[in-house]
Amino acid sequence: MTSKPIRAIVVGGTGYTGAELVRLILGHPSLELVSIVGNKTAGQSLASVLPSLRGIVDGTVQPFEPDAIAERADVAFCALPHAASAEAVSALRQRGQTVFDLSADFRLDDLAVYEAWYGKHPVPELLSEAVYGLVELHREELEGADLIAVPGCYPTASTLALAPLVNNGLIRPEGIVVDAKSGVSGAGRGLSAATHFPETAEGVRAYKAGAHRHGPEIEQELSRLAGAPIQIAFVPHLIPMTRGILATCYAQPSGSKVTAAACLEAARALYAGSPSVQVLEEGAHPDTLWVRGSNRVHVGYAQDRSSGTLIAMSAIDNLVKGASGQAIQCLNVRFGLPEGAGLEAPAQWP
């Protein structure tokens, strides 16, 4: 690289998405990692908080000091819990910094919807500035953006599977079902009985069935594509594996001639210029195993033999395309870099 690197900082860098951001920044040809910020672990050596960085990144976790960040970095990635993230983003935006926010705080256009699901928004005035960073569907808006709301993991997988169908009017707007299966890393580094190994390793269960916060985010995107409100059923499940989301989506065809082949064709057309999305051949089933560790999305389509219901499936790594990789992809588009820069690596298989 002859040009000056973009200096990047990771706020909330010692959780799973933060660590994944660090890994991706280190491997990116145009980025330079300036520092890792984490309030709880500030002052501790990186090698002790993230032993995977031993011998790779020296130094300590830094406290959150917006002035110092604005001075030393060109962009910030915020990987904090919602509400806390909005506060940090606001401080950084006041100092003119471009921010990629991985929380839910700036994903929903409608403040009322946000507050119904997440509680009071700390800085509602920033909502209008934010661009929703599902790159494949918002590429152009991202080009000038300075506050990018990186989509949730479930919405990424679900929306990319359904978008070609909604976009092309292949399915009826009523009765859409999204049944999503997530690895446990999606729940983060916080401890709970539901993520305690012996109570997770040999069980599968839904959680927040029909009442998960990512539901309205999926609906927002599908409604935008449809040009009319769409309400879906959304049920996430916890699967005994670490990484990966599989979204299995069900919808009724809008006409008797709509088949899986038509879905595949629509998907291939929509994702023609998208390096991250691979449309599998008919009959193939996306598998999180084959995208693990990569920024890839594998989508596939089938039709139920008996009822004719269309089945749209997509597999992602929740920490990469579902979070940190997508943030980098947003950055690439924002700064005019090749969309896949630093994201070319195939899955680490098996």
Added chain:
Amino acid sequence: MTSKPIRAIVVGGTGYTGAELVRLILGHPSLELVSIVGNKTAGQSLASVLPSLRGIVDGTVQPFEPDAIAERADVAFCALPHAASAEAVSALRQRGQTVFDLSADFRLDDLAVYEAWYGKHPVPELLSEAVYGLVELHREELEGADLIAVPGCYPTASTLALAPLVNNGLIRPEGIVVDAKSGVSGAGRGLSAATHFPETAEGVRAYKAGAHRHGPEIEQELSRLAGAPIQIAFVPHLIPMTRGILATCYAQPSGSKVTAAACLEAARALYAGSPSVQVLEEGAHPDTLWVRGSNRVHVGYAQDRSSGTLIAMSAIDNLVKGASGQAIQCLNVRFGLPEGAGLEAPAQWP
């Protein structure tokens, strides 16, 4: 027990369901294990084929000899692949033996449907004799039966979740979706890339989406309950765990007053006398972890906040309530024993 025990034989006893039958028979107060039959391993010591039986069951695996079986045993459990099972069942029925068949061979009433999914049926004339052994819905028919078709694992979980809703007209017959998640033991002891540890442990994927043989079996039962044909969408998934099936079923309420509470009430009424089924309280999510190793079914109901879609969930152990335990439960009803005899044990948790 003062009465004479029922002498039982397990044909196909060295696969997963066979081994589980052996375990349950050994613990049953009214059953005596006569022998274990397995053609491939005939002549080998049980301790070498199933090391879990070392010091518990002596002797060798026996070849399939119908005369000897009919003489020595009162009942036979057949845990063979389809078609092979029908042949064995036929031989045993000709000798007057009561048979509990765990294959798919006698589950479908309609020969045409069977042959569309499984190929030519070896003994179609026996179909009319068979009783479908989903105990909770066929208790009375089982009482006099001599050929019991033990239901498939997916149909058990799915039908029990949906039955109260169909039975009470709470849902519309169109647009029903069954998204099922199964542990890998459901695929049996045969080796395949899809069950090779490194390609299974950290991935989740659908298989035979919309085209799995258990679909028509679920439809048969739901149609019977509805009194009219029902066509569903059915997609099974392979989950990186050994045992357990979670069925997440989606349906549209038949009227605006149908809620999760109504579903719970219908389920509690339908399963009032059923020791194997537990209806969880509103808001609870069935989890395969809590039924692992037991013959229990945990069912729960929710309603999607946004779309109003009803969500019916059930968790079973695929090898117990989904196969061997249910076979024992059928036997209990058939012989007038308490329905839960030998099946009382709670899950082996964690």
Added chain:
Amino acid sequence: MTSKPIRAIVVGGTGYTGAELVRLILGHPSLELVSIVGNKTAGQSLASVLPSLRGIVDGTVQPFEPDAIAERADVAFCALPHAASAEAVSALRQRGQTVFDLSADFRLDDLAVYEAWYGKHPVPELLSEAVYGLVELHREELEGADLIAVPGCYPTASTLALAPLVNNGLIRPEGIVVDAKSGVSGAGRGLSAATHFPETAEGVRAYKAGAHRHGPEIEQELSRLAGAPIQIAFVPHLIPMTRGILATCYAQPSGSKVTAAACLEAARALYAGSPSVQVLEEGAHPDTLWVRGSNRVHVGYAQDRSSGTLIAMSAIDNLVKGASGQAIQCLNVRFGLPEGAGLEAPAQWP
């Protein structure tokens, strides 16, 4: 059963070993479960604390009230953390109750050793009364005992593998190594980063290498058998599975004629009348998979081709033979019941 059942109570019944005690008591022909005591969850319904008991055991978790316990029960199982357990045991012993204590409080004969590893002992005066409940080596002492110290999980697996060798002078007392691998349930129901699914599922690591509390317990038993002090190296490891301990033990043969065959012979002789121990044939490797859920121990022996080092291996289920099953086995011996009563079930495989 015509005789009156032994009324049993489980103190600390909502952890893993407690739940396993409940499962085993429910299936035992001579035991009656009186109640489940747990201070933290006292007053909550059993079905909510342990959903596996729904429809099986009604009622609520009881507070610890020694007078009520002594009145209602004949025996108590204590499955509490160390020190807390000693207090509870003391209160119950004062009321004359026979107690099976699953904590470490009464396992070590030497108070100084106890206090070096666990801190101050609350009731050292009870130490002399306790019998160490490794049934295969202490059968006779158990017959009259009223305070039984149920051995630790690692000491059970390790001691049973090495006992025949030490007992018969087949190995040199110096240089013994015990490398043990445990499933995560051994760490209990308490949450920690080391048992958080995403940080456990795909990693293996030693912990407390050379400094684990079970080391002195193993040494106590081996020294007793040897008639002279034995000091070993002991390193436990956490394995990404829920249940099971595999102990791989290494020792130098005491003479050039000592082979794996001699070890097998010694083990077969020592365990001839022990229903829980199975000595595998030469060349076989014990596997926790085949004992999971059962009270069995599989032991095997090999000799390193190059160095001649003897390798003694044993596999148990840490929650059964390593805790709750062994407690029941102690009770059987204490009350003159068949040693394997209620413990006959084979492993729940797979």
Added chain:
Amino acid sequence: MTSKPIRAIVVGGTGYTGAELVRLILGHPSLELVSIVGNKTAGQSLASVLPSLRGIVDGTVQPFEPDAIAERADVAFCALPHAASAEAVSALRQRGQTVFDLSADFRLDDLAVYEAWYGKHPVPELLSEAVYGLVELHREELEGADLIAVPGCYPTASTLALAPLVNNGLIRPEGIVVDAKSGVSGAGRGLSAATHFPETAEGVRAYKAGAHRHGPEIEQELSRLAGAPIQIAFVPHLIPMTRGILATCYAQPSGSKVTAAACLEAARALYAGSPSVQVLEEGAHPDTLWVRGSNRVHVGYAQDRSSGTLIAMSAIDNLVKGASGQAIQCLNVRFGLPEGAGLEAPAQWP
């Protein structure tokens, strides 16, 4: 990079180590992937054989044609089974190509030892040409080498843990024990009951205890360092996880003043210039989780409190530092590139 890239070919590229080589070559600044060779799958599209490469590497798997390879590539990586690999290596060496062989065929100096463990060697005359590619211990020899025998996974982990102790005379040569734990990917892509998910996921067992082919390889390296023959006890175990090896090694200190601190000091000195090896602080336990997907080795040392036995532990990713990453590391040294080129990435955690 301004200089011409080194053109690389992967022979046996559709197994686990082959796929990992492809991933690492694609991310290496000085390498160009020319083609992927695999006899069984020759002619099939890469996207179908390795779906992780969809949209990343086009084309088909190539047959093994040594002339074409020699013409098109500068170096070849052979990831074939032993014996088959020697044949391929021989064909490529005859054409003057530099070969990195990941099989066992050229690792053992002594033909008799090779043939005792692996059978007849196809091209024994090549043995003297081969350099053992454990970079940290053979850096200088690698510089001019054209046939590099990439070490086995277990020998890499074990030797690196023990080398500083042997090298500095800190331990006695007798009584060394290596207890190694490996993820299932070490067994390769071939199917077997021992790697079938339901029979692997919840069990841990040793295999080939005291009789595994990697034993003599470890002994060769330790003997070389000691300047005298060393015979060890070596027992590998299969762990229910996909990637990673943890080697726990036990040895007696050579004198009473040898402590864990002395081991750490020796390790820090030996690995001072080695970018792949990280020596953890005293009391820390290497964990495969923290090196997963990286070319890093974490080593740590402890001393047993009771017996004084020294405990040397190391964690690697068996497919990276234990195979493909180490092959790349060898190439870097061979071609005068920075040793860590293309291998800088931290572990993909969690």
